[in-house]
Structure formats: C-alpha cells, structure tokens
Amino acid sequence: MTDRLDAILAHIDADLDAARGRLFDLLRIPSISAQPAHAGDCRAAAEWLRGQLAGIGFEAAVKETAGHPAVVAHHPGPGGAVPHVLFYGHYDVQPADPLELWTSAPFEPVLVDGPHGPRIRARGAVDDKGQTMMWMEALRAWHAIAGSPPVAVTVLIEGEEEVGSPSLDAFLAANRADLKADVAVISDTGMWDIDTPAITTRLRGLVYAQIDMKAASRDLHSGLFGGSALNPINLLTHILGALRTADGRVTMPGFYDGVAELPEALAAQWAGLGFEEAAFLGGVGLSVPAGEPGRAPLERLWARPTCDINGIWGGYMGHGSKTVIPAEAHAKLSFRLVPGQDPARIAQGLRDFVAAHLPADAHADVTIFGESPGIEVALDSPAMTAAREILLAEFGREAVLSGSGGSIPVVESMRRLLGLDSLLMGFGLDDDQVHSPDEKFELRCFHRGTRSHARLLGRLAARG
Amino acid sequence: MTDRLDAILAHIDADLDAARGRLFDLLRIPSISAQPAHAGDCRAAAEWLRGQLAGIGFEAAVKETAGHPAVVAHHPGPGGAVPHVLFYGHYDVQPADPLELWTSAPFEPVLVDGPHGPRIRARGAVDDKGQTMMWMEALRAWHAIAGSPPVAVTVLIEGEEEVGSPSLDAFLAANRADLKADVAVISDTGMWDIDTPAITTRLRGLVYAQIDMKAASRDLHSGLFGGSALNPINLLTHILGALRTADGRVTMPGFYDGVAELPEALAAQWAGLGFEEAAFLGGVGLSVPAGEPGRAPLERLWARPTCDINGIWGGYMGHGSKTVIPAEAHAKLSFRLVPGQDPARIAQGLRDFVAAHLPADAHADVTIFGESPGIEVALDSPAMTAAREILLAEFGREAVLSGSGGSIPVVESMRRLLGLDSLLMGFGLDDDQVHSPDEKFELRCFHRGTRSHARLLGRLAARG
Incomplete structure (x- = not known):
C-alpha cells in the first residue's frame, strides 16, 4: 500500500503543471449561477467536468435539475x-463585479507570484473550482497508477451553490438511490494557515433575502412633494437601521431564540488557537471588530449569528445632484445562523419585521433566495479519524478542528435527505479573497x- | 397702449405653432448639467439661446463661468x-433616467393630447426651457409689433440651476454692473391650477449632500468576515435611519433652530385655498401624508423643512444573491430649508452628525453639492402689484400668493449680490412630472x- x-x-507531483492547466480550462468558463445570461456557461462547465470524469474511468452524466444542471458520476472501485x-463540489461561481477592481480579468486565469510562491488568480480559483479539482486530480492519479480509486466513488458537482442551492434538495430526494454512499467528502473550506491543515466541524447557516420597497407611482420632485410624499429610501434605511443596534445585535424579535452559549471546552480549544483578530482585520484594512461586544473573536465568526446588508440601491446614483423622491428602493441582506436557529422562522421574522414597520x-x-440552518458535524466518525491521520502525515501537524462562518447548505441537505455525514477538508486561506475581486488560490x-x-x-480503503 | x-x-396667438417649434428645437438639446458628458450640449443650448436673442434685437453673448456658460443679453428698450x-431662466435640465419609464424619448419632444388639450412632453418641457421660452416669445412679439420691448431688458440664462448653481454667485458678483436692473422676473414656478394663476412669495432652500462611506480595503465574504468586519451599508443605513424619526422629524441637533411658526394670517390664507392633499397624493399613487404630524398640508410643503434621501447604492445590486460585505456605500440626501435656517450650519450639522456616528x-x-436658504419675497412691490393686475386681466381670476416647496437659489443670490427683488410668476402645474419621466408642459x-x-x-412700462 505504501509503495x-x-x-x-x-505522479501528482510530476503532473502538477498539467493539473493546473486543466483547472485553468475550467476557470475560463464564466459559470456565474446568479446571472441568467450565464446559464449556458454553467451548462458548459458541467459538460467539461463530465468529460474529465469520463476520461478517468467514471460513468459520468450531466443531470437536469430545476435550475442549473448537476454532474453525477460513479466508479465501482x-x-x-x-x-x-x-x-x-460546485462548479458555479459568484458574480465577478466590481470588475474594475480586478488586477487581471476574472475569467482569464493567471499564475502570479506571491509570498507563498505561485498563486492562481481567477473567479472560482479556490471557491470552488480549485478545491473541486483537487479531489478530481487525486482520482486521476489513482486512475493513472492503480487503474481505479481504492474505494467505490460517487461524484456530485452542483451548479447553484452560490445562489443558495435552490434545486439541490429536490435533486437529492429524487436521486437518493443513485447517490447512496457511506460518507461525503467536501473541499469548500479553509486551512488554519498555509502550514496548518484544518477540518471544519461547525458551519453557520444562511437566510438571504431581498426587500423591494415601493411607494409613489413615479419618481417625484423632492421640493414639490417633500413633506407630504412617502420616500421609500427614507423608509428602507429606517427599517434596516432599526434591524440592528449600533454594536451589531439583531433587534428582530425572536432572532436569538435557540442560540446556545458556546460549550466551555470548545471555547477553550478555540481560545488556544492564538487567532489574532487584529491581524485578520488588518489584512483587509480594518482594526476594530464590529461584531457583538463581549464575545471572543472566533465565537463571533463561527458561533454567533449576524445580519449584513449585502446590497442596497434606489433613486439617483449618477454624478452630482438630482432632487428626486424615488418610487422604489431595494436591499439585499443576509443572516448568518448558528445551530438552534430555524431558518424558516428567521425568514418569517424578517417578513414580520418589515410589515410591522410599513406605513400605509x-x-x-420580501423574497427569500436561500435558507439553511447552522450545523455541527460529528467529531468521532471513522472518516474524521482518517482525515486527521492523513493530514498529520501530509503536513506534519495536527489538523485544527475549526468552525466556519460561512454556510454550505449541502451538508445539512445530505444529512437530512441522504443520511450522510460530511467530512469538510478544505485548503483555502483567509486571504484568498473569496467572493471579492482578485480571488486566488495558492x-x-x-x-x-x-x-x-x-x-x-x-x-479510507485501508480502514474498510 | 391697449391697441x-x-x-x-x-401676434402671440397667431405665432403659437412657430413658438412651439422653437421650443422643440431647444428641447432637443440634452443639456444635462449634472453629467460631464453633456457639457457640450449645455454650451450648445447657450449658443442657441444667444442666437434667438440676437434675432430679436438683443445684444447677446455666451459668457464663461467656472462651470457651464451663461447667456447674457441686453436691450435698451x-x-x-x-x-x-x-x-x-435656466437652460440646463435634470438627468432623464430612469429612461425606461419614459413613454417617448426625453430629448425628442412630442405634442400629445391630454385632458387640457395638447401638451408638450420632453425633459425640460416646463423646467425651465418651456417657461424661459414664454418670456422669450413675449419679447419676440414686442419686437415684431412694436420694434422693441417697452422697457429696458436684461436677460440672464444660466446652465447650472439643476446642480445648485455653483458658479452663479461668483458670476453675479463679477458682472454686477452688467446685470444692473430694477426688478427680476422669473418663471420657474407653478400656477395654482390650470385656470388660476399664482405668484410665488415663499421658497424653500436646499442643502444637497453626498455621503461616501468606506470601510475595508476590499469586498469581503459575509460568511468569513460577518461578525468581525465593519459593514459600511449597515453603518450608512443606521446613520440615515437615525437622522429622521419614523414620522418625519429630523433628529440632527439644531436642525430646527430659527424655524418660525407660520404667521396666523398666512396660515389662514393657505387654509382657504382648499388644497386637497388626498387628491395631490392620489395623483401619484399615495394616500397618506408622510410628513410631520400636526402640521397643515401646505405648511408641510411650503413652510416646514424636510430631509429626503435622493439616492443610495452599495454592494451587490444584480440578480439573485451575493454574500458580500462591501467595501463602500453611498447616499445622496437633501434638506429643504425654510427662512431662518442657515444652510452652512445645516451642512456642518450633517457633517457633525455623520462624524458622531462613525466608528473606528x-x-x-460628506460632499455638499449646493446650499441655499429659504426665502420670502416682498408682497407689496410695484412689480408684484403689476403682476397681480395683468394675471387678473389674462385669467379673469386673482392670482394665488403661494409658497413653493422647491428652491430657486438665484432669488436669494440676486437679492444678496445685485440688490434685486424677484417676481416669481410661473405657469407649471403640479402634475407636470418635473424631474421625473414624462415631464410635460401644457x-x-x-x-x-x-x-x-x-x-x-x-x-411695467405704463407704471414707470
């Protein structure tokens, strides 16, 4: 086995340049799931992945869903x-805007030098095309040397993760038999640092909403109508301003229902990690934490719920001045959730909060684009034990058992619909600029x- | 004289079609002062007006200012x-967006039928190209029939009114001798209704500001950074939400300093006008006043200060979801001011309010795009008396001595810098959609x- x-x-070492080239081919496909204009690119990415899997011995297919297609492949081992x-994995990526802040074009991947050697810069470099291609390349190496992976393998690559996986649950439910397995392995998370691997055992959930506010039947002159006509931007900022306190607590009734205090043992483990929030924030030009007071840094990031307004627009956005009371105003906002919070109740709570503040x-x-609960994964499963062993062997260091502030709704869906536990073994870094301009992967x-x-x-094969 | x-x-009656044609020529020039791309169009509008004035016996020139040029013309009478x-008058217009809400192209004027007969639809139809062309056509008729206007006339047409007239004060101060006159006549206001003329005796002032808020050095993933990183949209909505109470009072310290209660006599006169706020609001799809409680409708529109957010933008504004904490957020907002409020203090008050709410x-x-105080004009001047007489003769009804919620900064500037009182005799209607799509002029x-x-x-000539 060792030989x-x-x-x-x-083989992996020798083939690295070619592997990188294959990843570049995938990165060149602008598979932005949020934008209907890129639906064809999403399908092209799925077809490309199907071809790659077929080339290393898988029976692979592009499967229709209610939205962008999924890739499903099987190898009996x-x-x-x-x-x-x-x-x-997921082949879809976030929108690339603001485009003007990219050093190079988001869908023309480049290899550039960084403090840790060469890095790949492109939208999706790490999230999640780069991480998906890691296990694809591992399967390719097993195929090349051993003729087959050492265990039976099923592959599922979806195309809607970045929009909250709206079609995934129905797809999993409808393909339960075809997706039967013993454990799920996912690489969509991060390492502790460039030298220290990590396994993510706790994920925050998400409720993502858009508020579309309307008042008058047309735009109005603020001189002629100001003092009489309802201004929907005034109202929207009033509601959004009331949704949070200045120090970051959410005021929506019932928001913290079910949120448990962090177990002391876990709090102690995280405190021992030596996380330097000042350096974490300093890397993005900030210096002072903006979250809830009285909470430890990693607790705020991994174990406390939040509310962030992700976008807002309305009225005149051009150069100079226009004295308008607009007819409409819009905002996108999201709540990060922790275990114990019910996404459906949070979504309803937002609808109720907006309705309660709405004048005649x-x-x-209020449109909900996605909801998923916060989850915790088992710490003592055979897969978890195997992963800790091989990460120690590869890196010479124990893996950190970390939390993550982001959500991976599929983890909860696979548990609920397929009865599958997930192993979250990811290799991104905090400074990878995920979802931002100049996304990169070391x-x-x-x-x-x-x-x-x-x-x-x-x-995993050896353990049986 | 009467003959x-x-x-x-x-002559005016017979020449109406031709006069309308000349106005259309001016309306076809997209002289949007707020947008640098239209600087050439602003100059073209000025040149066009200069040519018209020269054609009716004026010594006319396009004069440079620090911004868009002004037209100055003289006739000795x-x-x-x-x-x-x-x-x-002013030849500049507001931006035309949102373009998709126009029934016909904003800079391709058309004559369409309405309940009061034909109406002119175009950006600037009434504000202020149409109203400027009324007195130009009156001067043309005097020129055609009498060979000259009956009094000495100076014309001043600026190109920056819609952006707060930033260059006007310096221009007036530098051209004081050239602009010497006894009274200013301005048509940039409205009638009481289609059959009832009005003279505006009270105008609200304006402070228009843009807030550009920055936090992190780049856009961040709301999962990875949410709970730690400052979100500038959260902050901006918090500040803007705190700037007003839910029922429309401005909370900025000192905002109401110097605001006098409406004199009882004026309140009684306005109450007698039979203004129906329900109909006023119903015309734009609203039903309930959104201004300060406990104030009469016209008081809120003409004699109370306001705060309206005119535009807001930041983060992801596209289709679907993007879980981003943006690096920036922006808003445009304006205060309508009444006599007694000092625009410079209000502007400083906004800066202080923002600074007081700004975390590390x-x-x-905070950029100020324009400031002007609220003003009242004299009710008993010879020009006012003359205007009331001729409006009665033309319409068979007494003119309403009204207020206006909008600002005309030039009125205050001409009083301060040229010692000139203004007669505000305008012919717009409330439903002219000023600053909105489908602007029109009956x-x-x-x-x-x-x-x-x-x-x-x-x-005026007869009175001497």
Missing part, C-alpha cells in the same frame, strides 16, 4: 471495498490538497 | 422707460404664460 501511495503522490465515498402606501416584497495549497485527497482515499 | 397690446397678444427688467475604521466623505399654459409676460412688460 503504491508513494507512486501516486509522485476495485469491488468489495468500503466505505463508498461521495465527493461533492408603502408596499414591500498553488501550494492546490498541490498539497490534491496529495491529501489521494492519501485520504488510500486510508 | 398695441392687443396687436401683440394677437425705447429709451428713458423704467423699470429696467432682468429676466432670469469607517471613513466618510400648451395652454405655455400660451397663456407668453401672453401674461407680454402684458406684464406693457404694464
């Missing part, structure tokens, strides 16, 4: 080996992540 | 006649306004 694994790891592993003549539509992380996945496959 | 005036009015009248790491630039108003200006010139 074979050594050969596989050597050597036969008789357990566990059956399901790899999950104002009309507000080539070193891509390389060691690929090696780690190759090791994990071997270890 | 000559009759001939002049008959018959010699010896007093008073010397200064006509003021947030940076806010042809009947254009026609009777032209006749009224021709009458006014005659009456």
Whole structure:
C-alpha cells in the first residue's frame, strides 16, 4: 500500500503543471449561477467536468435539475471495498463585479507570484473550482497508477451553490438511490494557515433575502412633494437601521431564540488557537471588530449569528445632484445562523419585521433566495479519524478542528435527505479573497490538497 | 397702449405653432448639467439661446463661468422707460433616467393630447426651457409689433440651476454692473391650477449632500468576515435611519433652530385655498401624508423643512444573491430649508452628525453639492402689484400668493449680490412630472404664460 501511495503522490507531483492547466480550462468558463445570461456557461462547465470524469474511468452524466444542471458520476472501485465515498463540489461561481477592481480579468486565469510562491488568480480559483479539482486530480492519479480509486466513488458537482442551492434538495430526494454512499467528502473550506491543515466541524447557516420597497407611482420632485410624499429610501434605511443596534445585535424579535452559549471546552480549544483578530482585520484594512461586544473573536465568526446588508440601491446614483423622491428602493441582506436557529422562522421574522414597520402606501416584497440552518458535524466518525491521520502525515501537524462562518447548505441537505455525514477538508486561506475581486488560490495549497485527497482515499480503503 | 397690446397678444396667438417649434428645437438639446458628458450640449443650448436673442434685437453673448456658460443679453428698450427688467431662466435640465419609464424619448419632444388639450412632453418641457421660452416669445412679439420691448431688458440664462448653481454667485458678483436692473422676473414656478394663476412669495432652500462611506480595503465574504468586519451599508443605513424619526422629524441637533411658526394670517390664507392633499397624493399613487404630524398640508410643503434621501447604492445590486460585505456605500440626501435656517450650519450639522456616528475604521466623505436658504419675497412691490393686475386681466381670476416647496437659489443670490427683488410668476402645474419621466408642459399654459409676460412688460412700462 505504501509503495503504491508513494507512486501516486509522485505522479501528482510530476503532473502538477498539467493539473493546473486543466483547472485553468475550467476557470475560463464564466459559470456565474446568479446571472441568467450565464446559464449556458454553467451548462458548459458541467459538460467539461463530465468529460474529465469520463476520461478517468467514471460513468459520468450531466443531470437536469430545476435550475442549473448537476454532474453525477460513479466508479465501482476495485469491488468489495468500503466505505463508498461521495465527493461533492460546485462548479458555479459568484458574480465577478466590481470588475474594475480586478488586477487581471476574472475569467482569464493567471499564475502570479506571491509570498507563498505561485498563486492562481481567477473567479472560482479556490471557491470552488480549485478545491473541486483537487479531489478530481487525486482520482486521476489513482486512475493513472492503480487503474481505479481504492474505494467505490460517487461524484456530485452542483451548479447553484452560490445562489443558495435552490434545486439541490429536490435533486437529492429524487436521486437518493443513485447517490447512496457511506460518507461525503467536501473541499469548500479553509486551512488554519498555509502550514496548518484544518477540518471544519461547525458551519453557520444562511437566510438571504431581498426587500423591494415601493411607494409613489413615479419618481417625484423632492421640493414639490417633500413633506407630504412617502420616500421609500427614507423608509428602507429606517427599517434596516432599526434591524440592528449600533454594536451589531439583531433587534428582530425572536432572532436569538435557540442560540446556545458556546460549550466551555470548545471555547477553550478555540481560545488556544492564538487567532489574532487584529491581524485578520488588518489584512483587509480594518482594526476594530464590529461584531457583538463581549464575545471572543472566533465565537463571533463561527458561533454567533449576524445580519449584513449585502446590497442596497434606489433613486439617483449618477454624478452630482438630482432632487428626486424615488418610487422604489431595494436591499439585499443576509443572516448568518448558528445551530438552534430555524431558518424558516428567521425568514418569517424578517417578513414580520418589515410589515410591522410599513406605513400605509408603502408596499414591500420580501423574497427569500436561500435558507439553511447552522450545523455541527460529528467529531468521532471513522472518516474524521482518517482525515486527521492523513493530514498529520501530509503536513506534519495536527489538523485544527475549526468552525466556519460561512454556510454550505449541502451538508445539512445530505444529512437530512441522504443520511450522510460530511467530512469538510478544505485548503483555502483567509486571504484568498473569496467572493471579492482578485480571488486566488495558492498553488501550494492546490498541490498539497490534491496529495491529501489521494492519501485520504488510500486510508479510507485501508480502514474498510 | 391697449391697441398695441392687443396687436401683440394677437401676434402671440397667431405665432403659437412657430413658438412651439422653437421650443422643440431647444428641447432637443440634452443639456444635462449634472453629467460631464453633456457639457457640450449645455454650451450648445447657450449658443442657441444667444442666437434667438440676437434675432430679436438683443445684444447677446455666451459668457464663461467656472462651470457651464451663461447667456447674457441686453436691450435698451425705447429709451428713458423704467423699470429696467432682468429676466432670469435656466437652460440646463435634470438627468432623464430612469429612461425606461419614459413613454417617448426625453430629448425628442412630442405634442400629445391630454385632458387640457395638447401638451408638450420632453425633459425640460416646463423646467425651465418651456417657461424661459414664454418670456422669450413675449419679447419676440414686442419686437415684431412694436420694434422693441417697452422697457429696458436684461436677460440672464444660466446652465447650472439643476446642480445648485455653483458658479452663479461668483458670476453675479463679477458682472454686477452688467446685470444692473430694477426688478427680476422669473418663471420657474407653478400656477395654482390650470385656470388660476399664482405668484410665488415663499421658497424653500436646499442643502444637497453626498455621503461616501468606506470601510475595508476590499469586498469581503459575509460568511468569513460577518461578525468581525465593519459593514459600511449597515453603518450608512443606521446613520440615515437615525437622522429622521419614523414620522418625519429630523433628529440632527439644531436642525430646527430659527424655524418660525407660520404667521396666523398666512396660515389662514393657505387654509382657504382648499388644497386637497388626498387628491395631490392620489395623483401619484399615495394616500397618506408622510410628513410631520400636526402640521397643515401646505405648511408641510411650503413652510416646514424636510430631509429626503435622493439616492443610495452599495454592494451587490444584480440578480439573485451575493454574500458580500462591501467595501463602500453611498447616499445622496437633501434638506429643504425654510427662512431662518442657515444652510452652512445645516451642512456642518450633517457633517457633525455623520462624524458622531462613525466608528473606528469607517471613513466618510460628506460632499455638499449646493446650499441655499429659504426665502420670502416682498408682497407689496410695484412689480408684484403689476403682476397681480395683468394675471387678473389674462385669467379673469386673482392670482394665488403661494409658497413653493422647491428652491430657486438665484432669488436669494440676486437679492444678496445685485440688490434685486424677484417676481416669481410661473405657469407649471403640479402634475407636470418635473424631474421625473414624462415631464410635460401644457400648451395652454405655455400660451397663456407668453401672453401674461407680454402684458406684464406693457404694464411695467405704463407704471414707470
């Protein structure tokens, strides 16, 4: 086994340039799931992945969903080996705007030098095309050296993760038999730092909403109508301003229902990680935490719910002045949730909060783009133990058992609909500029992540 | 005199189609002062007006200012006649967006049928190209029939009224001698209704500001940074929400300093006008006043200060969801002021209010695009008396002595810098959609306004 694994790891090392080239091919496809104009690109990305999987021995198909298609592929492995592993990834990416802040074009990937050596810059470099391609390349290396992965493998790559996976649950429910496995492996999270691997055991959930506020039937002159006519931007800012206190607590009734205090043991473990919030914030030009007072930094990021307004628009946005009372105003906002909070209740709470603040003549539509609960994953499963062992072998350091402030709704969906626990072994870094201009992925992380996945496959087979 | 005036009015009646055609020529020039791309169009509008004035016997010039040029023209009249009248207008217009809400292109004027007969639809139809062309056409008729206006006339047409007239004060101060006159006549206000003329005796002032808020050095993922990083939209909505109470009072310290209660006599006169706020609001799809409680409708519109957010933008404004904490957020807002409020103190008050709510790491630039005080004009001047007489003659009804919620900064500037009182005799209607899509001007108003200006010139000359 060790000789074979050594050969596989050597193959990965030798093949790194080609692997990077394949990732670049995928990054060139602008598969932005949020924008209908890119629906064709989403399908093209799915087709490209299907082709790659077919090329390394998988029976692979592009499957329709209610939205963008998913890629599903199967390999029986050597036969008789357990566990059956399901790899999950997503090929869709966030919108690239503001485009003018990119150093190079978001869908023309480049390799540039950084403090940790070469890095890949492109939209989706790390989230999640780069991380998906790590386990694809690990499977490719097993195929090249051993002729097959050492266990049965199912692949599921969806195309709607960045818009809240609206079609995923129905797809999982309808394909339960086809997606049967023993454990799910996902790389969509981060390392502790460039030298220290991490396994994410706690994820925040999400409720994402858009508020569309309407008042008068047309734009009005603020001189002629000011003092009489309802201004929907005044109203929207009033409501959004009332939704949070100045120090970051959400005022919506019932918002904190079910939110448990962090267990002391976990709080102590996180405190021992030496997380330097000043450096974390300093990396993005900030110096003072803006979250709830009286909470530890990692608690605020991993174990406390939040409310952020993600976008707002209305009225005159051009140069200079226009004295208008607009007819409409709009905002997008999201709540990060922790275990114990019910996303459906939070969504309804927002609708109720807006309605309670709505005067006559104002009309507000609240559209929910996605909801998922916060979750915790088991710390003592065989897969978790295997992952900790191989990460120690690859990096020479214990993996941090971390939380994550972001949400991966599929983890909850796979648990609920497929009965599957997820292993969240990711290789991104905090400074990867996920969702921002100049998103990047360290080539070193891509390389060691690929090696780690190759090791994990071997270890899972060995454990049976 | 009466025969000559009759001939002049008959000429105006006969020439109406041609006059409307000349106005259309001016309306086709997209002289949007707020947008640098239209600087050439602003100059083209000034040149066009200069040519028109030269064609009716004026010595006319396009004069440079620090911004868009002004048109200045002189006619000595018959010699010896007093008073010397200064006509003021502005050739610049508001931006036309949102373009998709126009029934026809904003800079392709059309004549369409309405309940009061034909109406002119275009950006600037009434504000202020149409109203400026009324007194231009009155001067043209005097020129055609009498060979000259009956009094000495100076014309001043500026190109920056819609952006707060930033260059006007310096221009007036530098051209004091050239602009010497006894009274200013301005048509940039409205009638009481289609059959009832009005003279505006009270105007609200304006402070227009833009707030540019910055926090992190780049856009951030709301999952990775939410709970730690400052969100500038959260902050901006919090500040703007705190700036007003839910029922429309401004909370900025000192905002109401110097605001006097409305004199009882004026309150009684306005109450007698039978203003129906329900109909006023119903015309734009609203039903309930949104201004300060406990104030009469016209008091809120004409004699109480307001705060309206005119535009807001930041973060993701596209389709669907993007879980971003943006680096920036922006808003435009304006205060309507009444006599007694000091615009400079209000502007400083806004800066102080923003600064007082600004946490560490947030940076806010407050840019003032224009400031002007609220003003009242004299009710008993010879020009006011003349105007009331000729409006009664033209319409068969007494003119309403009204207030206006809008600001005309030039009125205050001409008083302060030229020692000139202004007569505000305008012919717009409340439903003209000033500053909005489908701005229009009733042809009947254009026609009777032209006749009224021709009458006014005659009456001013007769009174000496």
